[in-house]
Amino acid sequence: MCGHCCNSDLSLLTEVFNDMNGNGDNLISVLQKAQDIYGYLPTDVLYEIAEKTGNSPAKVMGVATFYTQFRLKKVGKYLILLCKGTACHVNGADSIEKAICEELKIQDGDTTEDGLFSLKTVACLGCCSLSPVMMINEDTYGSLTPAKTVEILREIRGREAK
Amino acid sequence: MRIVIGEGSCGIAAGAGKVHTKLSSYLVNSDIEIGIAGCIGMCFLEPIVDIYDGKKLLKRLVKVKEEDTENIAVSLRNNDFEALKKYEISTEDSVFLEKQTRIALRRCGLIDPESIDAYTSDGGYSALKKALTSMSPEEVIEEIKISGLAGRGGAGFPTWFKWNAARNSEGTEKYLICNADEGDPGAFMDRAVIESDPHALIEGMLIGAYAIGAKNAFVYVRAEYPLAIIRLQKAINEAMEKGFLGNNILGTSFSCFLKIKAGAGAFVCGEETALIESLEGKRGMPRLKPPFPAEKGYENKPSNINNVETFANVAWIIENGGKAFSSMGTENSKGTKVFALTGKIKRGGLVEIPMGLTLREVIYDIGGGIRDDKEFKAVQLGGPSGGCIPKELLDTVIDYKALNATGAIMGSGGMVVMDEGTCMVNMARFFLDFTTKESCGKCVHCRIGTKRMFEILTRITEGNGKDGDIELLEELCDGIRSGALCGLGQTAPNPVLTTIKYFRHEYEAHINEKKCPAGECAALRTYHINEEKCKGCTLCAKKCPVNAISGKVKEAHIIDITKCIKCGQCKEVCRFDAVEIK
Numbered sequence: 001m002c003g004h005c006c007n008s009d010l011s012l013l014t015e016v017f018n019d020m021n022g023n024g025d026n027l028i029s030v031l032q033k034a035q036d037i038y039g040y041l042p043t044d045v046l047y048e049i050a051e052k053t054g055n056s057p058a059k060v061m062g063v064a065t066f067y068t069q070f071r072l073k074k075v076g077k078y079l080i081l082l083c084k085g086t087a088c089h090v091n092g093a094d095s096i097e098k099a100i101c102e103e104l105k106i107q108d109g110d111t112t113e114d115g116l117f118s119l120k121t122v123a124c125l126g127c128c129s130l131s132p133v134m135m136i137n138e139d140t141y142g143s144l145t146p147a148k149t150v151e152i153l154r155e156i157r158g159r160e161a162k
Numbered sequence: 163m164r165i166v167i168g169e170g171s172c173g174i175a176a177g178a179g180k181v182h183t184k185l186s187s188y189l190v191n192s193d194i195e196i197g198i199a200g201c202i203g204m205c206f207l208e209p210i211v212d213i214y215d216g217k218k219l220l221k222r223l224v225k226v227k228e229e230d231t232e233n234i235a236v237s238l239r240n241n242d243f244e245a246l247k248k249y250e251i252s253t254e255d256s257v258f259l260e261k262q263t264r265i266a267l268r269r270c271g272l273i274d275p276e277s278i279d280a281y282t283s284d285g286g287y288s289a290l291k292k293a294l295t296s297m298s299p300e301e302v303i304e305e306i307k308i309s310g311l312a313g314r315g316g317a318g319f320p321t322w323f324k325w326n327a328a329r330n331s332e333g334t335e336k337y338l339i340c341n342a343d344e345g346d347p348g349a350f351m352d353r354a355v356i357e358s359d360p361h362a363l364i365e366g367m368l369i370g371a372y373a374i375g376a377k378n379a380f381v382y383v384r385a386e387y388p389l390a391i392i393r394l395q396k397a398i399n400e401a402m403e404k405g406f407l408g409n410n411i412l413g414t415s416f417s418c419f420l421k422i423k424a425g426a427g428a429f430v431c432g433e434e435t436a437l438i439e440s441l442e443g444k445r446g447m448p449r450l451k452p453p454f455p456a457e458k459g460y461e462n463k464p465s466n467i468n469n470v471e472t473f474a475n476v477a478w479i480i481e482n483g484g485k486a487f488s489s490m491g492t493e494n495s496k497g498t499k500v501f502a503l504t505g506k507i508k509r510g511g512l513v514e515i516p517m518g519l520t521l522r523e524v525i526y527d528i529g530g531g532i533r534d535d536k537e538f539k540a541v542q543l544g545g546p547s548g549g550c551i552p553k554e555l556l557d558t559v560i561d562y563k564a565l566n567a568t569g570a571i572m573g574s575g576g577m578v579v580m581d582e583g584t585c586m587v588n589m590a591r592f593f594l595d596f597t598t599k600e601s602c603g604k605c606v607h608c609r610i611g612t613k614r615m616f617e618i619l620t621r622i623t624e625g626n627g628k629d630g631d632i633e634l635l636e637e638l639c640d641g642i643r644s645g646a647l648c649g650l651g652q653t654a655p656n657p658v659l660t661t662i663k664y665f666r667h668e669y670e671a672h673i674n675e676k677k678c679p680a681g682e683c684a685a686l687r688t689y690h691i692n693e694e695k696c697k698g699c700t701l702c703a704k705k706c707p708v709n710a711i712s713g714k715v716k717e718a719h720i721i722d723i724t725k726c727i728k729c730g731q732c733k734e735v736c737r738f739d740a741v742e743i744k
Contacts, residue, residue, distance in 0.1 A: 029424075130172055
């Protein structure tokens with residue numbers, strides 16, 4: 001990690017640091033805001049945050065890797081959050097994961113080559129009564145079957161191809 | 163006339179937002195008002211549209227689809243209620259609500275969660291007024307003591323005791339914290355309360371802050387609940403404007419400020435000391451207790467932490483008196499409890515019942531029993547810290563003591579029902595997979611012990627279980643239970659211990675006979691075709707990726723189990739249900 005190879009536009013962080021002063025804002029909130037700006041947490045951004053918040057890079061990295069919300073890699077245009085909570089498990093979430101992996105040819109945590117889709121399994125989305133459930137960006141899809149899941153993915157891909 | 167659409171997260175996921183937009187467009191230029199409410203808890207019937215005349219509910223329309231909206235709008239314009247009959251909730255499904263007693267959820271799904279006026283006109287904030295103007299903090303704590311309210315986050319610790327300890331703790335700067343990091347997979351009670359009645363949480367917290375003497379309060383909400391965060395922030399802003407929050411609340415000397423802190427996704431942060439670490443911007447790793455948070459919590463100042471549902475009960479108790487609350491329930495568990503009823507259940511959703519009902523009453527009378535008329539096998543309570551309760555114990559009453567005696571716990575309220583098709587070994591493996599990932603890594607027993615257990619459970623479900631594996635699991639459980647610092651580790655063995663206790667035969671079948679009795683573990687399945695059911699349509703043979711199926715057209719097919727890779731595609735395509743798992 002050199003911290004200088006990602007060339008992120010660090011000026012975008014100015015506002016985050018300005019907001020931080022006196023507001024009692026902590027490292028987690030700063031990282032959340034940074035991720036909202038860049039879509040993930042590039043290495044140079046982490047170094048910048050370490051410097052401006054007065055933390056060691058190791059501590060910043062420690063926090064960023066502890067919480068599942070933080071991403072250190074770029075994600076695709078469509079982020080699929082597949083719920084693997086208890087209710088979804090009982091209602092067949094594994095078969096949905098298999099269908100997504102086969103259709104997109106990626107594994108959990110990966111992004112498709114064209115940068116369109118990323119897959120991330122999550123503990124629980126709290127929509128248990130619609131299980132199995134997945135979220136694609138802001139939209140929630142419930143009562144999934146493998147066939148229905150593939151149909152949804154193909155529909156998005158078709159829309160994007162136009 | 164007013165129509166109200168239930169728009170909690172699951173309602174929206176089921177299409178309530180689209181129904182709302184369509185209805186609005188069809189009802190332009192009519193005198194029918196359209197509003198929203200939170201979640202009524204009948205998730206199995208979403209999207210739900212309620213029709214009111216003033217405060218009176220005239221009709222409840224369920225499972226409303228986008229394409230139904232035009233019809234509904236026309237009927238509403240013509241006052242033709244007869245035409246709405248086909249969308250109306252059935253008497254059978256109405257039982258779901260009728261059998262409940264709602265305190266924490268009393269306004270959920272009934273009022274507009276985005277309007278403080280809706281809350282105050284329904285009597286909201288009157289309990290706060292009562293507490294601030296006619297009760298001392300000690301009297302508030304006494305009332306909570308009388309009520310018998312216990313922490314609804316899972317541990318069931320008496321709320322008054324925590325409040326009292328924080329109140330008596332030295333120091334003038336104290337903090338009140340709400341734990342809304344609802345991490346148990348299969349639980350969504352807290353989300354529903356915040357999304358549907360955020361002011362109930364704020365009011366309960368304010369009363370708590372007054373009781374312990376805190377000027378600053380936080381709500382730690384999990385990041386996976388964006389709608390809850392939006393609605394709570396809106397509620398906080400409105401409460402500030404109306405003088406229910408801020409300096410000199412309701413003209414008294416009591417001041418309190420409330421802030422939201424969004425969690426960043428770590429199950430262990432539901433543990434109170436880990437939550438405090440996270441609030442301070444650090445990795446969420448539990449602290450050694452004592453000192454307890456009541457002495458040294460957030461920023462080393464006295465702090466009190468309660469769960470959302472606990473706070474949601476507070477205003478009701480102050481308003482109606484502690485005795486009214488403690489008159490419900492059993493000897494050792496007072497009041498009501500909210501459960502998120504899910505899994506293989508006919509009617510899934512939010513259920514609030516007085517303590518003392520039996521599991522059977524909740525699952526069968528309220529939940530309607532098992533879906534697709536299958537056989538009930540077990541119910542899982544308390545998420546990764548809880549356990550599975552078998553059929554023989556369905557008449558166990560719901561109270562802290564009775565549930566603990568089964569080896570499960572009350573937990574925060576997740577109640578996942580399983581049928582005959584659920585493998586209990588795989589269920590235990592599922593929870594250990596979860597705890598392995600969520601263990602913060604601080605304690606060796608938890609970090610490595612759960613990993614070893616997960617590996618053993620994995621090999622059992624893959625048909626590689628060895629003689630002595632069950633005993634090894636039990637030994638590990640014992641070690642983790644006594645060697646872990648926090649609740650996550652100490653309770654992590656529960657799913658394994660309860661499944662071994664009640665379903666030992668399933669473990670033995672996996673290990674000794676290499677069979678999964680529920681037919682769920684893929685590696686232990688054998689597929690075969692029922693000759694009588696097979697019509698010889700050849701669909702399965704065409705679909706099979708390894709050409710393991712042979713047979714002539716219109717004649718029964720055969721699967722060569724030496725070639726079969728157990729992918730299950732033949733079963734999926736078969737239209738005659740002829741492919742069976744053994």
